[in-house]
Amino acid sequence: MKIRPLHDRILIRRIEEQETVRGGIIIPDTAKEKPQEGEVIAVGNGKILENGQRVALDVKAGDRILFGKYAGSEIKIEGQEYLILREDEVLGVLEAKAQPAGKKK
Numbered sequence: 177m178k179i180r181p182l183h184d185r186i187l188i189r190r191i192e193e194q195e196t197v198r199g200g201i202i203i204p205d206t207a208k209e210k211p212q213e214g215e216v217i218a219v220g221n222g223k224i225l226e227n228g229q230r231v232a233l234d235v236k237a238g239d240r241i242l243f244g245k246y247a248g249s250e251i252k253i254e255g256q257e258y259l260i261l262r263e264d265e266v267l268g269v270l271e272a273k274a275q276p277a278g279k280k281k
Contacts, residue, residue, distance in 0.1 A: 179253060184223035184263045186235060188214035188243070189256070213270070214259065215240055223263070233263050240270040 181187050191213045216239045222230045235241060248261030 179218060181218055181220040181260060183220045184233060185220045185260055186216055186233070186241075186263060186266065187218040188216050188241065188248075188259050188261065190214045190259060191240065212245055213240065213242055217258065235263065235266060235269060242267040242270065 179187060216235050216237050218237055219233050219235060222232045224230050243259075243261060243266055247265040248259040251258050251260060
C-alpha cells in the first residue's frame with residue numbers, strides 16, 4: 177500500500193535507538209522513550225496560502241529529521257508504525273557532517 181500525505185503533512189518512520197545497557201541492566205521496551213528522530217517516507221504537495229499559492233516543503237523523502245516528543249499522529253499501515261505530522265512540527269533536518277580535509281604534518 178502506498179500513502180501520499182496531503183498539503184503540508186509529512187509521513188515519517190521513527191528511527192529506533194540502539195538498545196541501551198546501564199550498569200548491566202537491560203531497559204525493557206515499555207520503559208524506553210520513543211525516539212524523536214525519524215526518516216521522511218513521503219511528503220505532501222505543499223502548503224496552500226490564503227491567496228491560493230502553493231509553497232513547497234523544505235523536507236523531502238529520505239531526509240532524517242528531529243520532531244517534538246508529542247508531535248503528529250501515530251498510524252499503522254500493514255503492521256508498520258508511522259507518524260504523520262505537519263511541516264511546522266519538524267524541529268530540524270539532520271545532515272551528514274562533511275569530513276574535514278586532513279592536514280599533513
